[in-house]
Amino acid sequence: MSAVARERAGERGRRKRRVGVVVSDRMAKTVVVKVERRSLHPLYGKPIMRATKYYAHDEARDAHLGDTVEIVETRPLSKLKRWRVVRIVERARGEEPLTVNAAEP
Numbered sequence: 001m002s003a004v005a006r007e008r009a010g011e012r013g014r015r016k017r018r019v020g021v022v023v024s025d026r027m028a029k030t031v032v033v034k035v036e037r038r039s040l041h042p043l044y045g046k047p048i049m050r051a052t053k054y055y056a057h058d059e060a061r062d063a064h065l066g067d068t069v070e071i072v073e074t075r076p077l078s079k080l081k082r083w084r085v086v087r088i089v090e091r092a093r094g095e096e097p098l099t100v101n102a103a104e105p
Contacts, residue, residue, distance in 0.1 A: 015072050018070070021034050021067070022069055025063060029057060030058065033083070033085075034053050036050070056085050057081050057085065068092075
């Protein structure tokens, strides 16, 4: 194994990871994840929340709207997708579905 190959193999373990919230799951095997980060204003020093949306591949189609997921950088999968869903950190808290009782008039 050459030095270049060893170096590339070492880079593979250092892929970028982000945690964010799923804001769209309407595409087939794709979710849109919103990742928020806090930075300081360059002049005033006040903390500012910035957000970035990433298109991530979800092979199992497990992630749904409102879920908190962890994504990892990967090779380009399409024009916009460069991230994969690794795991679901927390499920969205949904309301219980309404059940209609047929006995009630």
